Amino acid sequence: xxxxxxxxxxxxxxxxxxxxxxxxxxxxxxxxxxxxxxxxxxxxxxxxxxxxxxxxxxxxxxxxxxxxxxxxxxxxxxxxxxxxxxxxxxxxxxxxxxxxxxxxxxxxxxxxxxxxxxxxxxxxxxxxxxxxxxxxxxxxxxxxxxxxxxxxxxxxxxxxxxxxxxxxxxxxxxxxxxxxxxxxxxxxxxxxxxxxxxxxxxxxxxxxxxxxxxxxxxxxxxxxxxxxxxxxxxxxxxxxxxxxxxxxxxxxxxxxxxxxxxxxxxxxxxxxxxxxxxxxxxxxxxxxxxxxxxxxxxxxxxxxxxxxxxxxxxxxxxxxxxxxxxxxxxxxxxxxxxxxxxxxxxxxxxxxxxxxxxxxxxxxxxxxxxxxx
Numbered sequence: 001x002x003x004x005x006x007x008x009x010x011x012x013x014x015x016x017x018x019x020x021x022x023x024x025x026x027x028x029x030x031x032x033x034x035x036x037x038x039x040x041x042x043x044x045x046x047x048x049x050x051x052x053x054x055x056x057x058x059x060x061x062x063x064x065x066x067x068x069x070x071x072x073x074x075x076x077x078x079x080x081x082x083x084x085x086x087x088x089x090x091x092x093x094x095x096x097x098x099x100x101x102x103x104x105x106x107x108x109x110x111x112x113x114x115x116x117x118x119x120x121x122x123x124x125x126x127x128x129x130x131x132x133x134x135x136x137x138x139x140x141x142x143x144x145x146x147x148x149x150x151x152x153x154x155x156x157x158x159x160x161x162x163x164x165x166x167x168x169x170x171x172x173x174x175x176x177x178x179x180x181x182x183x184x185x186x187x188x189x190x191x192x193x194x195x196x197x198x199x200x201x202x203x204x205x206x207x208x209x210x211x212x213x214x215x216x217x218x219x220x221x222x223x224x225x226x227x228x229x230x231x232x233x234x235x236x237x238x239x240x241x242x243x244x245x246x247x248x249x250x251x252x253x254x255x256x257x258x259x260x261x262x263x264x265x266x267x268x269x270x271x272x273x274x275x276x277x278x279x280x281x282x283x284x285x286x287x288x289x290x291x292x293x294x295x296x297x298x299x300x301x302x303x304x305x306x307x308x309x310x311x312x313x314x315x316x317x318x319x320x321x322x323x324x325x326x327x328x329x330x331x332x333x334x335x336x337x338x339x340x341x342x343x344x345x346x347x348x349x350x351x352x353x354x355x356x357x358x359x360x361x362x363x364x365x366x367x368x369x370x371x372x373x
Contacts, residue, residue: 001024001025001136001200002024002025002197002199002200003016003024003025003027003029003126003172003200003201003202003355004026004027004028004029004189004198004201004202005019005026005027005028005029005202006029006030006172006189006201006204006205006212006333007030007204007205007206007208008029008030008032008152008156008166008204008304008313009035009038009039009040009148009152009204009206009340010026010040010043010152010340011040011335011337011340011343011347011348012028012149012157012204012205012335013028013152013155013156013159013371014027014071014344014345014348015202015204015335015347015348015351015352016155017155017158017255017348018349018351019058019352019356020159020162020164021158021162022352022356024356025170026159026162026164026169027164027165027166027167027196027198028109028156028159028164028165028187029168029172029191029196030167030169030170030188031169032168032170032203033168033169033209034137034170035149035168036149037071037309038206038311039207039227039312039313039314039340040148040149040152040206040231040310040327040341041148041149041152042227042309042311043226043227043229043313043340043341044174044229044258044268045069045145045146045147045148045260045341046087046145046260046272046341046342047143047146047245047250048061048065048087048140048340048342049062049065049083049112049142049342050087050103050107050114050140050142051103052089052144052337052339053120053274055110056366057366058110058112058345059110059363060346060363061078061343062110063145063346064342064344065142065143065342065343067332067345067346068082068146068342068345069084069163069265070345071151071345075151075154077252079154080146080147080150080151080154081145081146081150081263081275082145082146082147083144083146083231083243084142084143084243085144085145085242085243085248086116086137086141086142086143086144086242086243086244087140087230087242087243087244088122088125088126088137088142088242088244088245089136089139089140089245089246089247090122090134090136090137090138090246090247090248091136092132092133092134092135092248093135093138093248093249095136096185096248097136097156099117100136100138101138104116104242108120111229112137112140113142114139114140114141114306115138115141116136116137116138116143117137117139117239118135119131119134121135122139122274122362125139126240126241126242126245127150127239127240128238128240128241128243128297128299128355129239129296129297130240130296130297130298131247134248134313136152141220141365142295143244144243145243145244145260149267150342151274151344155175155239159233167196170190170191170193170194171192172189172190172191172212173191173192174190174215175188175189175201175215175216176188176190177191177194177216177329181329182330183330184328184329184330185331186198186201186216186329186331186332189234198270199329199331199341200331200332200333200355201331201332202332202333202334202335202351202355203332203333203334203335204236204334204335206312206313206314206336207222207312207313207314207315209222209314209316209322209334209336216326216327216328216332217328217329218326218332218334218369219373220316220334220336220369220372221316221342221372222316222317222336223297223315223316224314224315225312225315226310226311226313227270227310227313228241228270228271228280228285228292228309228310229266229268229269229270229308229309230268230269230270230286230289230306230307230308231266231267231306231307231308232266232267232268232290232300232303232304232305232306233266233268233302233303233304233305234264234265234280235261235265235266235267235303236299236302236329237263237265238259238261238297238300239259243260244258244259244260245258245260245290245296245297247259247292247293247296248329249272249292250295250296251286252325253309254288255270255272255290256271257270257271257272257289257293257296257304257358259293259296261295267300268282269289269290269310270339271289275352281308281309282308283306284309284363285290286306286308290306292307298350305314314337314338314340315336315338316336316338317372318371319323319338320337320366320367321335321336321337321338321343321347321367322334322335322336322337322367322368322369322372323335323336323337323351323367323368323369324345324354324364324367324368324369324370325369326369326370326372327370332356333355335347335348335351337367350363350364356367
């Protein structure tokens with residue numbers, strides 16, 4: 001079967017790889033020449049189910065975290081920067097501390113490995129962190145991090161080895177369809193440079209999937225969700241054991257910060273979700289973020305340069321994934337979700353099952369595109 005996947009982020013690339021590995025003729029298209037500039041390349045890439053609700057969505061993320069170990073075994077943990085060192089989070093505000101403790105109780109009831117931790121144990125794990133006098137602190141030992149750009153690179157290399165085509169820097173302009181009603185199908189995908197014949201279309205284009213869906217008469221509404229990220233120059237190791245820290249606010253009117261390091265020593269700093277919505281990607285904002293992180297991590301004194309990114313992340317209007325075939329186009333399959341880095345291994349695996357066997361995976365039933373009809 002000739003399958004065309006639009007979107008070479010982590011979700012599209014892993015799905016394309018799974019389908020190529022299953023023996024399909026796969027073409028992977030992306031509008032960008034440089035895949036590091038999209039949502040995948042600018043994701044904080046925290047592997048977790050910590051804040052995910054409702055319970056079925058938490059479960060989907062929790063299961064996909066375990067699938068990441070399978071990807072690590074397949075691609076090599078070090079080759080993709082995959083580690084499960086855990087995440088430390090603490091709070092100094094009474095209300096936020098109560099909320100965090102309540103969430104921990106809920107997670108424990110779901111079998112999720114997260115627990116309270118005292119300052120003495122924190123110091124034994126990460127002696128270089130300044131946590132001050134927290135009201136509460138939590139460690140989630142099963143959480144981790146990955147470098148999505150390295151995963152995409154590995155997928156693309158393997159797709160090529162399997163005979164697949166990679167087309168970068170060619171935006172999709174339109175689709176040609178045949179038939180009507182429930183039998184309407186995509187026959188060709190038209191880019192600026194060529195027309196690609198296909199038996200089946202997969203749209204994994206993140207935030208851009210909404211406009212592509214519209215060209216097919218499919219309604220997939222999304223919210224605007226800008227994400228701001230700072231990357232520093234490579235530095236000596238800051239965290240000795242943990243993958244990630246989530247630290248509370250230390251400046252009035254500012255949110256908390258989170259920090260991790262890539263395998264080359266590059267520091268990655270993000271901010272609380274509500275603050276990132278202001279779309280300020282200035283250098284001043286970046287250095288303020290570094291300053292706030294440095295109050296918890298004194299070794300960030302090694303920062304001498306920063307790079308900022310602001311991208312629009314995929315965010316279906318109800319916050320839940322969009323996965324599956326549509327009634328409007330019988331051979332169009334959509335995979336769009338927030339938390340795409342955490343979910344990519346499971347969604348790509350299950351999507352490949354649905355596409356190649358015709359079966360419906362029960363775990364996807366809450367996420368079908370037809371809920372927006």
